[in-house]
Amino acid sequence: MTVTSPRRGVFADLFCGGGGLSYGAEQGGFDCALAADIEPQHVGVHHYNMPYGAGVVTDLGQATGDDLRRGALRATDIDLIGLGRNPEMLTKLTAVFGGPPCQGLSNMGRKDPSDIRNDLVDHFLRLVGELQPRYAVMENVPGLLEARNRPVLDGLLERAHQIGFNVVTPIRTLRAIDFGVPQTRERIIIMLYRRGENAPAYPEPTHAVDPNGSDLFLRRTPTVAEALDDLPDADLFEALLTSDEVRLDGFDPGYISSYALGLKGLANDVDDLSYPRLWDPQLLTCSMRTRHSDKTRGIYERTPPGKSAGEGHNLPRLHPDRYSPTLRAGSVGGTYDGRRVSGHTAPRPIHHRLPRVITVREGMRLHSYPDHVRLHATKFQGFRELGNSVPPLLARAIAHQIRIAAGLAPEKPTDALAPGNPELLLAEPRAAHALLAA
Incomplete structure (x- = not known):
């Protein structure tokens, strides 16, 4: 690949997961140098979507900044010459983004400030200190600001001071719905800047549920129907019982909202500074079906929009003219540093028109992921x-503020990028690790 200019910012994404922060950072004018996570499948998916950066599988509670630098330089897919950067690019990071796991801090979890996974917040800051970017952004759950978690927050602020960074205060909770995302999701955003750098500002809302009642200069937040109604019903395709993709030759979506046009890459979005992608818009992806019994479908059919299903099904049904509740992840149980933690599967909402739960693609639409992005199959x-x-739209607004503080001009690349190895989308952990190391 070739990158148009070396003048864009460079970032690393720690605890990258599927890459929401990364896509927003790229849209905000940054290039991904490194994405790291302990789970090979997540790194593999990230590397499929952003193959120009290095994907490193590592325990970030044990890794050092030097480990990450070596991992980036060992990656065979990164084109250092094309990027216009020297091999020491990780010593010149503009920003580090990251969302360390926070189950012990979440209101949806066990609310345990001593949960061993909370220590990863400190490890994130340790790595920021070792990598010494100009800026760092950490996202976390709103529960971080509650009184019971004050020791965690105080420790975070003290660590930031120790590694030579200032924290933008007061720390704020940002709502996705205020930035054009049809979902009532809230996240704590902690913005750090190295001493001597310009302080970034928190982004101000660009959207509102009712602009006429708040600010006429704000755009209206798109609704569930505007996010989903141009997508075909996955239940019409037999192939989606065993695969997450199917061709849509001849399908006419009819009306497409401006929000959906933007996610398809068909809108003139001056705030999107990401690379154009080579992808097939006639391929419906991330849409494997869920089998429901006739009884379950009947329950879902009878559930009014905006209400929760009864009869043993505690699932909310989306309302076409409103916004999705926070889409939750669930977690994988396991042993962390010798201590057992539990896992669970989070419920998925019921489609606003159809008697079934939403697909991954429909969830991605409600989360503002571009349609070219794919998650694990x-x-x-x-x-x-x-x-x-x-x-991503929330992450983009944050990244723009970091770019402005860093003194970088908004630069939109022109070269289109092809995706990475599609085997990464289906791989089990061991296979994903092998594919990344190949």
Whole structure:
């Protein structure tokens, strides 16, 4: 690949997951130098979508900044000459983005400030100190600001001071719905800047549910129907019982909202500074079906929009003229540093028109992922990657503020990028690790 200019910012994404922060950062004018996570399937999906950066599988609670630099330079897919950067690019990072796991801090979790996974917040800051970017952004759950988690927050602020960074205060909670995402998701965003750098500002809302009642200069947040109604019903395609993709030759979506046009790459979006992608818009992806019994479909059919299903099905039904509730990820149980933690599968909402739960692609539309992006082909992993990620439009607004503070001009590349190895979308952990190391 060839990158148009070396003047764009360079970032690393730690605890990258499926890459919501990365896509938003690229749209905000940055190039991905490195994406790292402990789960090979997540790194593999990230590398499929952004193959120009290095994908490194590592335990970030144990890795050092030097480990990440070596991992980036070992990657065979990164074109250092084309990027216009020297081999020491990770010593000149503009920004580090990251969302360390936060199950112990979440209101949806066990609310345990001593959960061993909370230590990953400190490891994120340790790595920021070792990599010494100009800026760093950490996202976390709103529960971080609650009184019970004050020791975690105080430790975070102290660590930032120790590694030579200032924190933009007061720390703010940002709502995805205020940035054009049809989902009532809230995240704590912590913005850090190295001493001597310009302080970034938090982004101000660009959208509102009712612009006429707040600010006439804000755009209206798109609704569930505007996000989903141009997509075909996955239940019409037999192939989607065993695959997450199918061709749509001859399908006419009819009306397409401006929001959907933007996710298809067909709108003139001056704020999107990402690379054009080579992809097939006639291929419906991330859409493996869920089998429901006739009884379950009947329950879903009877559930009014905006209400929760009864009869043992505690699932919300989307309302076409409103907004999705927060799409949750669920988690994988396991042993962390010798301590056992539990996992669970998060519920998926019911489609606003159809008697079934939504597909991964429909969830991605509600999360503001571009249609060219693909997550893992399995529903479980795909929804984990989706639910754990920052909506790209929210991440874009944050990245623009970092770019402005860094003094970088908005630069839109012209060269189109092809995706990576499609085997990464289907790979189990061991296979994904092998493909990334090949």
